[in-house]
């Protein structure tokens with residue numbers, strides 16, 4: 163049985179969680195097994211969607227304490243389910259929760275972990291072999307997991323989501339958290355104001371701008387382009403460091419690493435540390451006024467020229483395209 | 489008073505052109521400049537040093553799991569101000585193994601605050617900090633961007649899905665450190681001179697549990713050619729994104 167950890171966000175099953183269930187289903191196929199998904203504080207439609215993604219069984223837990231993002235409580239819950247179900251392979255998304263819970267579980271269950279898988283695993287005797295991205299996207303490494311229990315967390319946006327018509331059986335589970343000695347006390351939560359945009363790690367379309375924009379007052383056209391495309395905005399590191407844009411928009415080696423379908427880089431030179439966080443994007447468009455800008459060497463499409471005239475034209479072209487689509 | 493343990497990793501400089509040897513089974517270190525992993529240095533170590541300077545911690549120890557060729561990197565941490573260092577003499581890099589070694593050392597030597605980086609720029613596991621917390625059965629605050637300490641109580645701001653959150657937690661505690669914790673520092677002359685004489689203890693590994701290993705590497709494929717589009721023909725770009733790239 164393949165155990166998959168899922169999360170609900172803003173009333174929906176996270177896309178990253180659907181990817182993880184699909185991925186689990188693929189391993190189930192390879193190992194002649196089935197997928198059991200863990201659903202935390204999920205309602206009936208959400209559980210139904212997990213079934214459609216390929217879960218045969220859903221272990222449903224209702225416990226408000228688990229809404230706190232405390233990885234100690236979450237990990238104890240998953241550990242109890244893994245033991246009760248006899249899970250040998252556990253799948254997470256390599257997202258913020260997955261990065262906190264999967265490693266703790268690895269330590270608790272003595273389970274080898276590959277964090278950030280970019281491909282489906284293959285089976286080699288008792289071992290699983292799976293590729294993960296290393297050196298900030300500059301290479302991949304083929305890992306072998308040699309322990310009895312194995313954990314894989316998958317890089318978001320690396321696997322397509324497919325929904326079928328499978329329906330899962332649901333069982334209720336109560337985790338005993340009385341022995342979990344967490345001392346974390348929650349004070350306040352602030353949500354990043356992204357104006358209804360999809361968060362960067364999950365975004366399929368990203369519009370990003372750099373120091374070439376000259377100042378924060380010029381971001382209006384960047385936001386407009388993003389709005390037309392229903393894309394999420396990002397920026398280079400100096401732009402975040404100078405507080406032209408919020409820190410959560412900073413992409414690159416020391417910021418968020420993303421792999422959207424489309425990355426549009428405007429007034430960004432393409433320094434190696436910037437590329438490290440974005441070169442997994444499927445298609446890259448670069449708009450830059452310097453024909454020597456290194457980014458053109460890592461782009462699929464380029465426009466040489468002044469962003470201040472090109473971006474408004476691009477907005478118009480997209481509007482026209484959308485009008486023709488309808 | 490409380491002691492802080494900062495696990496540091498030894499990684500290729502961010503500008504390194506990555507290459508492999510030995511039938512693509514090993515990272516080629518020829519000509520590569522190694523540095524302290526940026527998250528460990530700029531955020532974890534510098535914030536730990538600030539806490540000590542503010543009289544909130546007694547000592548800052550750096551710990552590294554690696555071979556003797558990492559010693560220069562450990563001495564860089566001394567130059568920045570770390571009091572002493574420990575190297576567990578084993579090449580790693582399996583995260584489970586590394587974390588178990590660090591957790592064992594921390595338990596035996598009474599460290600109450602462990603400040604790791606959020607991830608290494610070499611293996612990008614984002615795992616070791618949370619694993620240490622698992623081995624020690626301690627709370628973890630991941631992706632910390634602000635950290636303060638009053639007596640035994642830490643107040644921490646950290647990233648969560650779609651936002652940030654402020655929490656309080658009593659020590660002992662593990663945090664993984666991200667951008668915002670502190671500003672990068674340049675070592676001064678006094679630091680550099682003192683680095684040579686600070687104690688670096690080398691100890692043998694306490695277990696041999698390696699649960700994963702790397703069989704081979706592949707370089708990421710670069711992009712072949714960039715199609716240039718005239719700025720007066722932007723409809724063409726939109727058309728290509730739709731029909732050729734199929735991304736809109």
Ligand SMILES: Cc1cc2nc3c(=O)[nH]c(=O)nc-3n(C[C@H](O)[C@H](O)[C@H](O)COP(=O)(O)OP(=O)(O)OC[C@H]3O[C@@H](n4cnc5c(N)ncnc54)[C@H](O)[C@@H]3O)c2cc1C
Nearest residue numbers: 372373374398399414415416429430431433435451452469
């Ligand atoms: C250890 C380390 C880690 C780092 N991590 C990151 C990271 O995670 N992310 C990151 O982004 N950087 C990172 N950096 C910084 C990186 O090296 C670059 O300095 C940075 O990416 C440059 O940002 P930029 O492209 O916005 O600015 P610049 O390099 O100044 O480039 C601006 C570009 O805009 C173009 N331009 C100017 N005017 C116009 C115009 N009117 N129209 C069109 N184009 C125009 C210019 O030709 C130029 O190419 C890191 C550096 C180090 C040392």
Ligand SMILES: Nc1ncnc2c1ncn2[C@@H]1O[C@H](COP(=O)(O)O)[C@@H](O)[C@H]1O
Nearest residue numbers: 495496553604605607608613614615616
């Ligand atoms: N070999 C190592 N020795 C000491 N600390 C390490 C080592 N590898 C990783 N770490 C620490 O664990 C953090 C996360 O690493 P990783 O899980 O490899 O991304 C790093 O930022 C370091 O603080």
